Amino acid sequence: MSYGLNEAPSATAVTIGAVTLANPFILAPLAGLTNWPFRRLAKEAGAGLTVTEMVSATALVFKNRATLKLLETDPAVEKPFCVQLFGKNPDHIAEAARLAVDLGADIIDLNLGCPARKVVANGHGAALLKDPPTITKILHALVRAVKVPITVKTRPAFAPKTGATVFELLPLFVDEGAAAITLHPRLASEGFSGEADWQQIARLAEKSPIPIIGSGDITSPAQALEKLTNYGAAAVMIGRGAKGQPWFFHQVLALWQRKIIPEISLTKRLSTAERHAKLLFESMGPKAPFMLRKVLMWYTKTLRGAVDFRARLSQETNLENQLALLVECLARHEILTANEQAEANEENKTRT
Numbered sequence: 001m002s003y004g005l006n007e008a009p010s011a012t013a014v015t016i017g018a019v020t021l022a023n024p025f026i027l028a029p030l031a032g033l034t035n036w037p038f039r040r041l042a043k044e045a046g047a048g049l050t051v052t053e054m055v056s057a058t059a060l061v062f063k064n065r066a067t068l069k070l071l072e073t074d075p076a077v078e079k080p081f082c083v084q085l086f087g088k089n090p091d092h093i094a095e096a097a098r099l100a101v102d103l104g105a106d107i108i109d110l111n112l113g114c115p116a117r118k119v120v121a122n123g124h125g126a127a128l129l130k131d132p133p134t135i136t137k138i139l140h141a142l143v144r145a146v147k148v149p150i151t152v153k154t155r156p157a158f159a160p161k162t163g164a165t166v167f168e169l170l171p172l173f174v175d176e177g178a179a180a181i182t183l184h185p186r187l188a189s190e191g192f193s194g195e196a197d198w199q200q201i202a203r204l205a206e207k208s209p210i211p212i213i214g215s216g217d218i219t220s221p222a223q224a225l226e227k228l229t230n231y232g233a234a235a236v237m238i239g240r241g242a243k244g245q246p247w248f249f250h251q252v253l254a255l256w257q258r259k260i261i262p263e264i265s266l267t268k269r270l271s272t273a274e275r276h277a278k279l280l281f282e283s284m285g286p287k288a289p290f291m292l293r294k295v296l297m298w299y300t301k302t303l304r305g306a307v308d309f310r311a312r313l314s315q316e317t318n319l320e321n322q323l324a325l326l327v328e329c330l331a332r333h334e335i336l337t338a339n340e341q342a343e344a345n346e347e348n349k350t351r352t
């Protein structure tokens with residue numbers, strides 16, 4: 001599925017260890033959402049990198065079937081391919097990284113930022129920010145287990161005056177061989193509340209000898225470019241802002257390369273949603289309709305007054321009826337202006 005854009009690597013291409021990204025716009029990992037169909041559409045729209053949702057290292061070592069499914073990909077499309085692991089057992093994480101590389105991973109990212117209660121309760125994700133010796137052991141094991149670059153994705157700290165800050169951990173990350181750091185600048189204790197503090201990304205980028213990737217609250221292509229330009233980040237991640245609009249990457253690339261934001265026609269919106277549906281069925285089989293309902297809702301968020309559609313869609317499980325509803329909705333509702341879309345994305349952030 002092409003957007004007709006020349007995606008040749010630019011002169012300012014980003015390198016993560018030995019891996020070069022064609023551009024600095026990355027699809028963020030979103031647990032339960034950035035499955036293979038979503039990543040594929042983002043990649044086809046031009047994303048410089050796509051990352052799996054967080055994958056339990058221990059479950060992967062035990063070859064849990066649902067966990068293996070999270071690594072579904074197609075190397076002809078998803079290159080480079082980044083697998084994010086979480087856990088706290090250095091041996092499991094090293095073994096999981098080896099398995100992920102065997103399955104095609106070009107980069108392994110370590111989750112040090114997830115604030116979810118059940119993750120933190122096990123000492124995983126952001127809880128590791130309170131345990132730097134374990135981070136050292138994990139990174140030490142990871143860089144020796146695989147040849148691909150190891151990156152970390154983190155928060156500035158767990159909570160005020162609790163554990164280590166990302167600034168204190170920077171020498172550890174660098175000494176242990178991390179190739180890049182993604183910072184989502186909200187404390188883990190803040191979850192997703194308030195605003196991402198991009199000044200912290202700027203401060204970290206200033207101090208860091210390795211690339212810093214900024215993540216947080218990018219809701220429009222113009223914002224993505226503004227954040228990339230003004231805060232010293234080598235690349236930026238787009239998460240919630242790409243839900244239901246994988247063409248976000250096409251638009252931001254066009255803006256970056258040619259200073260224009262192409263309109264996405266109703267026909268293109270519909271064909272993308274249809275393709276998303278088809279890919280979900282191919283990937284998930286009988287479980288697809290439940291995911292699809294959520295996904296098709298995303299595609300209406302840039303339309304004015306689509307509330308009635310969402311109510312009807314929430315009752316519908318048959319694919320053909322779902323798509324017919326979407327066609328009707330696209331035909332009846334105007335697309336929001338760029339400003340209105342940014343506001344809708346802003347509201348959508350609270351409905352993850």
Ligand SMILES: Cc1cc2nc3c(=O)[nH]c(=O)nc-3n(C[C@H](O)[C@H](O)[C@H](O)COP(=O)(O)O)c2cc1C
Binds near residue numbers: 114215240
């Ligand atoms: C539903 C949801 C799931 C997420 N899952 C992950 C994850 O698996 N791994 C991770 O590192 N970050 C995860 N994040 C954080 C995002 O990658 C990103 O850093 C954060 O949402 C801020 O970016 P955004 O405003 O562009 O969404 C998740 C966020 C949300 C909202």
